[in-house]
Amino acid sequence: MPSYVITEKCDSCAGQDKTACMYICPHDLMALTEQVDPITKKVIVNPETNKPVMKAWNQEPVQCWECYSCVKICPQQAISIRCYADFAPLGGEVIPMLGSDSIMWTIKFRNGNIKRFKFPVRTVDAGAVDIFSGVGEAQADVSRIKEPGFFTHHAIGVGLPTPA
Numbered sequence: 629m630p631s632y633v634i635t636e637k638c639d640s641c642a643g644q645d646k647t648a649c650m651y652i653c654p655h656d657l658m659a660l661t662e663q664v665d666p667i668t669k670k671v672i673v674n675p676e677t678n679k680p681v682m683k684a685w686n687q688e689p690v691q692c693w694e695c696y697s698c699v700k701i702c703p704q705q706a707i708s709i710r711c712y713a714d715f716a717p718l719g720g721e722v723i724p725m726l727g728s729d730s731i732m733w734t735i736k737f738r739n740g741n742i743k744r745f746k747f748p749v750r751t752v753d754a755g756a757v758d759i760f761s762g763v764g765e766a767q768a769d770v771s772r773i774k775e776p777g778f779f780t781h782h783a784i785g786v787g788l789p790t791p792a
Contacts, residue, residue: 629710630692631699633684635663637706640682647684649698649707658698659687700724700731 633649640660641647649658662680663672672681684706686692699707708721716722719738724731726749733745 630689630694631657631686631707631709632689633686634706634708635683635685637704638683639704639706640684641703648701648703649684652697652701654695654697655691655693657686657688657691658684661685696724700726 647658647660650656650660660682661684663683664670665672673679674681694709696709699709705723705725708723711718711720711722716735717737721736723734723736725734728749730746730748733747735743735745737743
């Protein structure tokens with residue numbers, strides 16, 4: 629189910645032009661919108677800055693990938709996702725807290741029980757991972773590419789059974 633913003637908690641990342649959730653969303657769904665007073669129907673203005681009070685929101689919930697990126701990065705924990713039954717019981721709530729070396733997942737059940745799970749964050753510097761370490765050099769003979777069966781087991785010396 630799509631992410632939603634708890635407007636009471638959202639501070640639009642302390643008045644930044646682009647919030648953390650807007651930055652991290654892989655589908656560019658998060659946006660800022662002016663807050664409107666429900667009674668007067670006027671835009672709420674911050675008296676200190678004389679600018680409209682902005683809040684994040686998911687502008688296209690149907691398109692949400694439910695990747696939890698916005699939920700994990702929100703410094704105010706103002707974004708949540710309603711869970712599917714296979715992830716947490718219906719009516720429950722999942723709250724991830726991002727730390728410097730781990731993510732703490734808190735699951736609140738309908739009956740009030742709380743479970744917490746801590747998982748390490750496995751990040752490395754960009755370009756530091758050698759994905760081909762231990763694989764060795766490629767041994768494909770490109771000159772044989774048009775031969776029948778080159779991309780099958782025949783190429784590595786394993787014969788396939790022939791039908792009788």
